[in-house]
Amino acid sequence: MRRHLRYLILLLILLFVAVNEAVNKMRTTSWERPLWVRVYAANGDGSSTTDKYIDSLESQDFEPIEKFINREARRHGVLIEAIDIEYDGRLQSHPPQPPTGQNVAENIWWSLKFRAWAMRRAWSSDSDNGDIELFVSYYDTATTQSLRHSVGLQGGLIALINAFADKTYSGSNQVVIAHELMHTLGAKDKYDASSLPVHPQGYAEPYHRPLYPQARAEIMGGRIPLSPREARMPRSLGEVVVGIYTAAEIHWPVDVQ
Numbered sequence: 509m510r511r512h513l514r515y516l517i518l519l520l521i522l523l524f525v526a527v528n529e530a531v532n533k534m535r536t537t538s539w540e541r542p543l544w545v546r547v548y549a550a551n552g553d554g555s556s557t558t559d560k561y562i563d564s565l566e567s568q569d570f571e572p573i574e575k576f577i578n579r580e581a582r583r584h585g586v587l588i589e590a591i592d593i594e595y596d597g598r599l600q601s602h603p604p605q606p607p608t609g610q611n612v613a614e615n616i617w618w619s620l621k622f623r624a625w626a627m628r629r630a631w632s633s634d635s636d637n638g639d640i641e642l643f644v645s646y647y648d649t650a651t652t653q654s655l656r657h658s659v660g661l662q663g664g665l666i667a668l669i670n671a672f673a674d675k676t677y678s679g680s681n682q683v684v685i686a687h688e689l690m691h692t693l694g695a696k697d698k699y700d701a702s703s704l705p706v707h708p709q710g711y712a713e714p715y716h717r718p719l720y721p722q723a724r725a726e727i728m729g730g731r732i733p734l735s736p737r738e739a740r741m742p743r744s745l746g747e748v749v750v751g752i753y754t755a756a757e758i759h760w761p762v763d764v765q
């Protein structure tokens with residue numbers, strides 16, 4: 509009996525989350541007013557190098573993301589500024605890290621914990637919440653060679669981004685942050701199991717002849733296709749666009765030509 513009750517409670521929580529996400533999605537993809545995106549930084553490895561890096565962060569480190577989204581939104585027919593990014597400094601507590609494996613139950617459990625953490629943080633904070641909150645966890649490049657994956661909850665309006673605490677990575681950090689921001693709006697990944705962009709939806713110019721090498725990446729395709737088997741990471745958002753498939757997923761008034 510108790511076991512059934514536990515399942516029922518879990519089911520109700522999941523139902524609540526699903527309804528909440530559907531409402532959020534409608535609210536955030538109407539594009540009638542700019543979405544207020546707040547970015548927070550966290551020290552992922554607790555090192556003093558990372559601390560210093562976070563101390564050096566300013567609003568202008570996140571401006572290229574705002575410019576990128578607004579530029580692409582305009583190109584796809586959004587008539588207002590789509591987003592307004594604000595950097596809100598350092599977090600006092602650290603968001604829970606996602607599981608490393610592909611276990612579905614573990615991932616659901618983590619996403620509930622992450623939501624609960626974000627809600628608690630918002631309640632205990634004096635300032636207003638943004639429409640979307642991005643939590644960027646920084647790691648020292650001297651001790652961390654590869655980062656855990658970043659996760660933007662689709663319709664959850666929160667994302668956890670793992671990034672390098674190093675100015676030479678600012679461009680690629682911005683690409684990752686923009687990618688996860690697009691996830692929170694409901695955009696889906698457009699790359700395959702070997703991290704190669706899927707044609708046509710993961711390509712910036714899917715019908716360009718010759719098809720390779722592509723000059724830019726599609727934000728959800730992630731990489732710039734150089735040949736059918738090769739792709740490289742964009743160095744900055746200057747090498748990235750939002751393709752029509754992604755634009756349609758987040759309800760931009762796609763101009764099909």
Ligand SMILES: [Zn+2]
Pocket residue numbers: 687691696697
């Ligand atoms: Zn993704």
